[in-house]
Amino acid sequence: MLKRYEEFLKTVDERLNKYFEEQCEYIKCKEGCSACCEIGEYPFSRLELEYLLSGYSQLSVQKKLKIRNEIIRLKRTKPKMHKCPFLIDKKCSVYKYRGLVCRIHGLAWYDETENRVRLPYCTNTGLNYAKVFDRKTGEVFLQNPIKERLRIDTILDSEEAQKYNLERGEIRPLLKWF
Numbered sequence: 001m002l003k004r005y006e007e008f009l010k011t012v013d014e015r016l017n018k019y020f021e022e023q024c025e026y027i028k029c030k031e032g033c034s035a036c037c038e039i040g041e042y043p044f045s046r047l048e049l050e051y052l053l054s055g056y057s058q059l060s061v062q063k064k065l066k067i068r069n070e071i072i073r074l075k076r077t078k079p080k081m082h083k084c085p086f087l088i089d090k091k092c093s094v095y096k097y098r099g100l101v102c103r104i105h106g107l108a109w110y111d112e113t114e115n116r117v118r119l120p121y122c123t124n125t126g127l128n129y130a131k132v133f134d135r136k137t138g139e140v141f142l143q144n145p146i147k148e149r150l151r152i153d154t155i156l157d158s159e160e161a162q163k164y165n166l167e168r169g170e171i172r173p174l175l176k177w178f
């Protein structure tokens with residue numbers, strides 16, 4: 001199943017890369033910026049979690065220990081929003097194996113059901129799309145928002161995903177898997 005998921009991910013990444021290129025005038029993502037991994041809940045499906053853990057299993061003993069200890073600490077303190085335990089020294093330790101929520105983050109997309117543009121978290125910190133967002137009124141002046149529904153359930157339940165015969169399983173905040 002993970003092999004098929006990996007194949008499916010290639011098609012998703014191709015599409016997301018195209019979006020990031022098309023929207024490049026609003027995007028501030030660059031190496032060393034980990035704003036989107038510093039605060040969140042990080043919803044992961046079971047399938048994505050298994051893939052993430054396949055990456056984790058290849059890490060050095062020291063990195064594994066760091067991640068494990070951070071998960072234990074977070075489980076104890078139970079914050080709703082927190083830094084991702086897989087983020088080490090501002091870098092994703094399992095980058096190739098990261099979840100869909102990590103791949104999508106940074107893009108704005110048009111939510112048809114709510115008739116509004118959904119912005120990434122970092123807009124509020126002056127990063128992506130900040131120049132087309134009026135913080136006082138909440139208005140977004142974006143001519144060409146992405147029309148695809150960039151949610152992990154929508155992506156994993158799509159017709160495209162069905163071609164790969166994937167079983168995504170339940171979706172939970174990352175910490176709830178441990």
Ligand code: SF4
Pocket residue numbers: 036037042084085086087088091092093094095098099102
């Ligand atoms: S898995 Fe990696 S990319 Fe995803 S939130 Fe954690 S550190 Fe960030």
